[in-house]
Amino acid sequence: xxxxxxxxxxxxxxxxxxxxxxxxxxxxxxxxxxxxxxxxxxxxxxxxxxxxxxxxxxxxxxxxxx
Numbered sequence: 001x002x003x004x005x006x007x008x009x010x011x012x013x014x015x016x017x018x019x020x021x022x023x024x025x026x027x028x029x030x031x032x033x034x035x036x037x038x039x040x041x042x043x044x045x046x047x048x049x050x051x052x053x054x055x056x057x058x059x060x061x062x063x064x065x066x
Contacts, residue, residue, distance in 0.1 A: 014028060
């Protein structure tokens with residue numbers, strides 16, 4: 001599976017946001033990406049679910065600035 005690298009400056013910000021929200025960074029990033037995809041037109045008319053497959057609660061959108 002393809003796993004893109006996240007820029008180091010974003011990892012730094014994401015780490016502290018996730019720590020503040022007491023959630024794993026992976027879940028935070030997943031929630032942010034799902035929210036961004038849901039608010040934009042998905043390619044080829046595909047629907048993007050904002051509910052994670054794990055059934056874990058979704059977090060608020062992140063507006064953190066480094």
